Amino acid sequence: MDSALIPRGVKRCPTWQFALWIGAAGAVLLWGVFAMLLCWFKGLNQTNMNDSYGFALWIWADLAVIALGGGAFFTGFLRYIVGKDELKNIINYAVLIGFICYSSALLILAIDIGQPLRGWFIFWHANVHSMLTEVAFCLTCYFGVLTIEYVPLILENRQIDKVPFFHRLGHNMHEIMAVFAATGAFLSFFHQGSLGGVSGVLFGRPFGYREGIFIWPWTFFLYTWSAAACGPCFTIMITKITEKVTGKRLVKQNVIELLAKISGWMIGTYIIAKIIDTWYWAKVTAPAAGFNLMDFYSNNPFYGIWILVLEIVICGVVPAIILTSEKGRKNPAALMTAIILAVLGACVNRWVMVLQVMAVPVLTFENWVMYYPSWQEVATTILPVAYGVILISLSYRYLPIFPQEQELNPEV
Amino acid sequence: MKEEQSKEKVKKFGMVIDLDKCTGCGACMVACMAENNVPFKEDESKKLDSITWLRIYKLTNGKSFPDADICYLPRPCQHCGGKGDHGHSPCVSVCPATATDYNKETGIVSQIYTRCFGCRYCMAACPYHARYFNWWDPVWPDGMEKYLSPNVSVRMRGVVEKCSFCFHRYQLAMDKAYYEGRREIEETEYQTACTQSCPANAIAFGDLNNSGHAVYELKKDKNAFRLLERLQTNPKVYYLSSREWVRRAGDNYLKDEKK
Amino acid sequence: MFPFCFEWMWDMSHMVFMGGLWYALTIIGLGMTFCIGKAFYDTFFDKGKDDNHH
Numbered sequence: 001m002d003s004a005l006i007p008r009g010v011k012r013c014p015t016w017q018f019a020l021w022i023g024a025a026g027a028v029l030l031w032g033v034f035a036m037l038l039c040w041f042k043g044l045n046q047t048n049m050n051d052s053y054g055f056a057l058w059i060w061a062d063l064a065v066i067a068l069g070g071g072a073f074f075t076g077f078l079r080y081i082v083g084k085d086e087l088k089n090i091i092n093y094a095v096l097i098g099f100i101c102y103s104s105a106l107l108i109l110a111i112d113i114g115q116p117l118r119g120w121f122i123f124w125h126a127n128v129h130s131m132l133t134e135v136a137f138c139l140t141c142y143f144g145v146l147t148i149e150y151v152p153l154i155l156e157n158r159q160i161d162k163v164p165f166f167h168r169l170g171h172n173m174h175e176i177m178a179v180f181a182a183t184g185a186f187l188s189f190f191h192q193g194s195l196g197g198v199s200g201v202l203f204g205r206p207f208g209y210r211e212g213i214f215i216w217p218w219t220f221f222l223y224t225w226s227a228a229a230c231g232p233c234f235t236i237m238i239t240k241i242t243e244k245v246t247g248k249r250l251v252k253q254n255v256i257e258l259l260a261k262i263s264g265w266m267i268g269t270y271i272i273a274k275i276i277d278t279w280y281w282a283k284v285t286a287p288a289a290g291f292n293l294m295d296f297y298s299n300n301p302f303y304g305i306w307i308l309v310l311e312i313v314i315c316g317v318v319p320a321i322i323l324t325s326e327k328g329r330k331n332p333a334a335l336m337t338a339i340i341l342a343v344l345g346a347c348v349n350r351w352v353m354v355l356q357v358m359a360v361p362v363l364t365f366e367n368w369v370m371y372y373p374s375w376q377e378v379a380t381t382i383l384p385v386a387y388g389v390i391l392i393s394l395s396y397r398y399l400p401i402f403p404q405e406q407e408l409n410p411e412v
Numbered sequence: 413m414k415e416e417q418s419k420e421k422v423k424k425f426g427m428v429i430d431l432d433k434c435t436g437c438g439a440c441m442v443a444c445m446a447e448n449n450v451p452f453k454e455d456e457s458k459k460l461d462s463i464t465w466l467r468i469y470k471l472t473n474g475k476s477f478p479d480a481d482i483c484y485l486p487r488p489c490q491h492c493g494g495k496g497d498h499g500h501s502p503c504v505s506v507c508p509a510t511a512t513d514y515n516k517e518t519g520i521v522s523q524i525y526t527r528c529f530g531c532r533y534c535m536a537a538c539p540y541h542a543r544y545f546n547w548w549d550p551v552w553p554d555g556m557e558k559y560l561s562p563n564v565s566v567r568m569r570g571v572v573e574k575c576s577f578c579f580h581r582y583q584l585a586m587d588k589a590y591y592e593g594r595r596e597i598e599e600t601e602y603q604t605a606c607t608q609s610c611p612a613n614a615i616a617f618g619d620l621n622n623s624g625h626a627v628y629e630l631k632k633d634k635n636a637f638r639l640l641e642r643l644q645t646n647p648k649v650y651y652l653s654s655r656e657w658v659r660r661a662g663d664n665y666l667k668d669e670k671k
Numbered sequence: 672m673f674p675f676c677f678e679w680m681w682d683m684s685h686m687v688f689m690g691g692l693w694y695a696l697t698i699i700g701l702g703m704t705f706c707i708g709k710a711f712y713d714t715f716f717d718k719g720k721d722d723n724h725h
Contacts, residue, residue: 132531
């Protein structure tokens, strides 16, 4: 039925099967949309956030998807600026995943604010000293860049490409993509960093606060670094999941291994910096505020030292070791383990820097505050996942996302 | 000379609360809510989303009888001056939409309700939990809206609010002074609702920079302390207590660290 | 965001922050103007139809 839209030389599932798949994801999407509308029309009392947890699940999800979406800027940087030509075989997908992550992040922010209709105040009445202002500006601009990077892909659809203007527009955009990629890398550096700065500058919250250089706390640089390190792992993870779902090989192993190797070295260097940062914070910054390290990891039902070990050792050191060794990269099980751990590591780091910051008591006569999300929060957090599944499915079906697909899956 | 004059004019309003006098009666909380049109819920049992610009904490020394001791600690917004007292309070510097501001003339941290879009970053930044979010639209019992103060705007759902040191009272006092051809106000002309309602006279309010105001000397008391001074938030609310354990409860100390 | 907003100040922070922002926006804007303009030009004069970017 829709065969005229499907790229030449590749096979796709029957329309009914595709419709069923989209329908299932659509149902989840609708559930999320319903929760989103509840939050918009009834207010944030639909959530389990409270005055101790002004930042909660959504902000974590926001930070996590932005970190994982960092695969787009870093792969783009490697492909267009550094000149790693092999990465052209995965860059389209990295861009698509980045586009989904960033559009989701913006949507989450629009739901998260108490007065959504005033969202534009952050631009209009900008306080340039606030990390959140920097986040909003760079995030929005970079989303624009990602759209510019994604549009040529849409223009490559068989039918759209037939329109002379669109064909030429797509070509022109490809020609100067390096300029956009460089701008994207510039913007990403700042918004990933300023997201790190969000908790790093909170000098009233000793768990999150970090010293730094000039106006930037160390978390500023650590966030950019970790996004560049773990983002590509997320790209690889989603690629592998897509391969599993479609039952096809879509990207050659050497491309995956190259990206994994770069990612491994990035994670390795990041985790060294993170260990130094944590050590300095535990020994100098926090004690200056009257806190021992273990004050942050005891006297509460959830946050134990295990979370620090999980973040730094299990989801940092381990994937770094696996991905930097050729043997590790060549072993599919080890590679996948490392990729998943790295993705989990970025998520745990963002969780800790959002939710644990809120949980730790600062006044001596206050206690730890625990929080669990309401179903509306869970549904609106799953909403982007369903949206991502739908956009990936549509893009995979109708656009030539994977340049190596035809070669890897010759028609018999 | 000119510099001296302008320095003299810079006010720094603050509070000194004598914790040895405070009985925890809650009159200050009630006065604050009535004065500032603070909304309340039908069911106020869940305190984590209740709005209390001034909240009274109950502190205990953790000992058993006969050494057990308690202390009530009223906590308004601390109107932090931030590091170096330059006005970089934890909340002001983080607000992305400039919806909270540090008034350099009075040292008061304001909240512009019509500009706040409810990102709650300021709440995350405040270590005193002095900022509150309007999770609901304010609903007043029938007829009660007639008792609302016309000098304080009622806040809508989705914005953050906090203690303003009854700033509208300062504005009214200044208006009156200007009308009478004066440029300065007397100590008694500007007092917060909580100060006036305290039956034990535990709260003193005034200009911390003005040697004629009671708070000027009170803050120098050897038993005076501020909450979380080590964080360098530089609050304008001082507390007095003759009890060592109360003073020590004002800040975090490492185990076996001497004050 | 704009110099006519009353929060705007001609200080270092605004110049660095907003300078960076407008710099990025200018590059993006000029880049897209070039792409769209050239596409119109090429379409109108029937040029570049065999260009392939795959």
